Amino acid sequence: MHPYGLYLPTRLVFGENAIERLPELTKGFGKKVLIVTGGGSARRNGILGRARELLRDREIFELSGVEPNPRITTIRKGVEICKKEGIEWLLPIGGGSVIDSAKAIAAGAFYEGDAWDLVLDSSKIKKALPILVVLTNAAAGSEYDDSGVISCLETHEKLPFGSPLLAPAASVMDPAYTCTVPAKHTAAGAADIFSHTLEQYLVADGSILTDAMCEGMLRTVIECTRRVLKNPNDLDARGQLMMASSFGCCGLLSIGRTPSPWPCHAIEHELSAWHDITHGEGLAVITPHWMRWSLTEKTAPRLAQYGVRVFGLDPKAPAMENAGKAIEKTSGFFRSIGMPAALSELGVTDEHFEAMADHAVLHRPLLSTAFRPLDRGGILAILRASL
Template sequence: MHPYTLHLPTRLVFGEGAIEKLPELTKDFGKKVLIVMGGGSVKRNGILGRARELLRDRRIFELSGVEPNPRISTIRKGVEICKKEGIEWLLPIGAGSVIDSAKAIAAGAFYEGDAWGLVLDSSKIKKALPIFVVLTNAATGSEYDDSGVISNLETDEKLPIGSPLLAPVASIMDPAYTCTVPPKHTAAGAADIFSHTIEQYIVADGNILTDAMCEGMLKTVIECTPRVLKNPNDLDARGQLMMASSFGCCGLLTIGRTPTPWPCHAIEHEISAWHDITHGEGLAVITPHWMRWSLTEKTAPRLAQYGVRIFGLDPRAPAMENAEKAIEKTSGFFRSIGIPATLSELGVTDEHFEAMADHVLSHWWPLSGAFRPLDREGILAILRASL
């Protein structure tokens, strides 16, 4: 079994009405709070109003308009507010993009240079403001990890930022707050959870415990996503997807396994950097094509195991046959929840594929450690097959 280190400092507060604990959770963290949010949904559904009421004894500042692929230009605005007003803690109310923005703002508040410098080199993060989260969609897992992803439209880059200092102090998770998420974003969030799990499950060496964890995560997404798309008010299914979101990207699924360089995320980040598509949709397109490219006689047994345990394929069938069927069933699941099957349907062309491949190799973790070692030609092959 591979060595591992795991530290999960964030407190998860789950359940209907969990936001009522916000005053108690934050009572020792100061009076000046910056609420970070996206569009107007948290205003329309009453979440923002309730947070304001609960924090009526604090001095509240607001930053709205965070984009689905959060931009450094918005982070700069948040940093400016923090420095000017002496903000003491942050309250992102929203999904992954809002939380990621808050993380970058939290670090930028103590950095003398431009916040993009912290994205390019997260080792420069020496201090950060405390973060408390009110989650509104099950997707990225940013509510329970110490990293985020930020886009720079000036350079066509979408890169990770991460530091142990960026883990939220606490994340409040009420499944009722996800009921008004549109079907498109519900499905994209589920695809994101699915991809997080696959990236950690489909590796050379697993182990009994984390194989079972990954398989439980995948089964949860496959079972619960159709339920919430059919009945948006299914709180049990919503809650299970929230749980899967949190545990999908916190490091728990990686323990004792072959380290993963997250090849699907490496490729998708380039696509959404150039085309600003929805992250989960891009992952849903890329993931089956990465599987197909990775399938060899050597890798077939792991993909076959996936097919047998997740989709109930015949364990007596040849590994290659089950692996190929598992890949088709993966594509079929994404189509069944309404996600486009090709990049072309998302408005992506091959115009920047060469630049994307070069940027992956120069800015991402080494892909030589992927399930099947991935080079420039492999990246291009996956991109072209995904069109």
């Protein structure tokens, strides 16, 4: 088993009306709070209003309009508010994009230079404002980790950043808050959770315990996504997906295993940087093609194990046969929840593939340690097969 370390400082507060604990959870955080939201759903469904009522003894400022692929221009606005108004803590109400933005703002509030510097080099993050999350979409897992992803449209870059200082102090999770998420975004969020899990599962060496965790996560996402798409008000299934979101990206699934360089995310981030597509949709396209490209005699046994334990394939069948079937089952699942099967469905052409491949290998040198070592040529092959 591989050496590992795990530190999870965020308190998860899950359940009906969990938001009512905001005053208790933020005691000692300070008077001035910046609430960060996305496109307006938090206001329309009443969550923002309830948060304001519960924090009526605080001085509240707002930053709205965070994009699905959060942009550094929006982060700069948030940092400016923090510095001008003396903000003492942040309350993101939303999904991964909103939470990622709050993390970048929390760090930028104490940085003298441009916030994009912190994305390019996270070692420059020396201090950050406290963050408390109200989660409204099960997807990225940002509510239970210390990292995020920010885009710079001017340079066509979408890059991860992170620091232990950016882990939220607490995340409030009420599955009822996800019931109004449109079917497309519910499915895209599920595809993101699925990819988080699969990319940590499909590595050279697993472990008995975390293999089982990953397999259980994948089965949960498959079952519960189908349930919520059939009945958007299925609170049990919504809650199960929230749990999968939190534990899919917090580091728990990776302990004792070969570290993953997250190849599908590396490729999808390039696609989003150039085309601003929905992250989960891009992953749903790329993942099966990455799996097909990765299938060799060496990797077939693990792919076959995945097929047997997640999709119930015949354990007596040859490994290569089961591996191929597992890939098709994965592709079929994504199609069954309404995800695209080709990049052309998202309006993507091959115009920038060369630049994407160059940028991916530049910023992700560990791709050479992937399930099947991935280089520039492999990235191009996967992108072209995905068209």
